[in-house]
Amino acid sequence: MRSGLELDRMDFRILSQLQRLGRCSNVELSELVGLSPSPCLTRVKRLQKIGVIQGFGAHLAMAMLGDLLVVFTEITVSHHRRKDMRRFEEAAEMFPEIMECYNVSGGYDFLLKIVTRSVDHFQTVMDALLAAELGIVRFSSRIVLRVPFVKHELPLDRLFSTKS
Incomplete structure (x- = not known):
């Protein structure tokens, strides 16, 4: 908090x-x-x-809207200066298909949740992201096959002790 x-x-x-x-x-x-x-x-x-x-x-039921493709993409950027990271974040935010962007620790820098109508549409998004010359040196993507559950409610009572 x-x-x-x-x-x-x-x-x-x-x-x-x-x-x-x-x-x-x-x-x-x-x-x-x-x-x-x-x-x-x-x-x-x-x-x-x-x-x-x-x-x-x-909260929309994506499965009821049609066959949509959800892809999680790991992005590695060449420079880790704050201005370069922020530049990537601002550019990624401009893509309506990129639903979530996380700056993470570990083997890559960003994890993106991308929703598109097809693999071709996903490739178009990635091509545009790469063409923006944001310092992307590597990316790896995983297509979601099914979604067993999604939670929208934070378990506040388990995450925070509350004062009276």
């Missing part, structure tokens, strides 16, 4: 409920967490303002 950020047990209760029921009304949320509506809304707005809540959205 960011240093200086103080969240109490009620904040975590609100966050847990919002992860599960993001579309619930403030009245419903306040009942679920045991707080009256006005202070509940004040807390939610505060959590949004400080950036803990980044937004609300729908």
